[in-house]
Amino acid sequence: MRPSWWLLAGLLLLSVASLIFALAAGSVTIAWPELWAIVNGGEEGLGRSLVLELRLPRALAAFATGGMLALAGALMQVLLRNPLADPYILGISGGAAVGALLTMLLGAGGMWLTGSAFGGALLSMLLVFALAHGRGSWTATRLLLTGVVVAAGWGALISLILSLSPDAQLRGMLFWLMGDLSHADDPWPGLLVLALGLGLSLPLARNLNVLSRGELQAGALGVAVGPLRVRVYLIASLLTAVAVTTAGSVGFVGLIVPHLLRLVLGNDQRLLLPASALLGGSLLTLADTLARTVAAPQQLPVGVITALLGVPVFLYLLSRSHR
């Protein structure tokens, strides 16, 4: 077995470990034997409902969100052939944020919040797609510039909404903007879309390896570049839209996880895509568990933790790889 397969197996173990940690840690620490009994259907009472009704859905939602963001980031980086691309670079999170903040400003919540965030993300995705397509060629540079400008537009709208909002709602809005999983109680949409995204992008993985060497080179090696780009754009955008809808704009996972793995695995998307999903999921599950335990009973926005964890690790690996 090649070393890279061991790494994939290791990441799978890490994923399971991070989920167990998320179930055990919290205001009431649940010991091993008790956790085992709960998972196996025994044990009644407070512990059981704490684990199965509160911690499990949130841990799974965190895992799905992290997996979707990291996978979307890996796809965007190859699509734009830019190692600095992240899932938010094309303005999808901005569109979602404007939708979500407007709903909060109007005082609505729950389904309305989820629906408007997802609607904003889809609107942004279609807007960038249509504008970048326009007439003439659909180059990576044009897509990137269109996305960045649309994102800047959303940024201005977000600032406008924040400055118009009453103080009472500002705190909730800021938490949403920083990424927050405390309202994520339904993990299924995320898990399904993560599985769908992986299933659709894995057969394209070798095409993406070729695409990362340039569009002309990919064309000369038999890749139908146009349709491939549209598919990758749609998959990455959908992943990002669902992730942002679940947890707000959690930073750094989508940028850092694919990068970290590229330093270890190289740029073979066949390994990189599944590895990104696993490591991104584990990272966000761990970060969210820390976010709700380190300053308990105070909950921290999970985006702050991912950035605080991610930045030093990334800088360390980057300095090491340049030797």
Added chain:
Amino acid sequence: MTALLQTRGLEVAIAGKCICRGFDLAIERGQCWGMLGRNGIGKTTLLHTLAGLRAPLAGATLLEGVTLDTLPRRRIAQSIGVLFQHSEDPFPGTVLETVLIGRHPYLAAWQWEGAEDRRRAQQALAAVGMEEMMDRQVATLSGGERQRLAIATLLIQEPRLMLLDEPANHLDLHHQIAILDLLAGQVRDEGRALLMIGHDLNLTARYCDHALLLFGEGETLCGEVAEVLTESHLERLYGHPIRCAEVKGRRVFVAG
């Protein structure tokens, strides 16, 4: 027998400038073509059009009698290989990984490169003198080494027609001859064909049996080297005095 690659009434333009109009070309197996012309005259654009990477304004390109735009890209890639002027590598990768992408047109979606593909890759790297560099990062290679790496990638793609955009670029004198000997040898021995863009008249005269001159404004001239590469044609092509002499039985061109 149908030509390997044929164009019928091809019209190609870039930025409103006509490169060729009503252009008919037939490349047969075993032929080496040289394409010459001034900077910016449209050589690369025409090469990309012949590879089917760019649509012509009018006319058609036929691969063994079949119009290119009716063929799937994968099928075209099994017959036509292109050496580009620039290679891109925004992400890290080793020399071996880079060469192996040349097998892409032959592998199914879920298939991984096997031992046979790896053996071919090693063979191709050895053919361009890079067998010692398999594990090197591409970013650490020199310009000439990158060029040889791109040629090794083209070799394991095993195209019947090789379209080469300045293959001698960045190569030292020894490697220019070694690489072109290798490619011309494949054309001769394995019934392939090649068309190369170049600015070195002497390399073109040495390796090509046919030549294609682009004069601009849609004017072209193609035919056998002996008839096309003459002092008067080349002086008109470059707008510069050129003399031809014989050295050891080879025609040599000197700029005046």
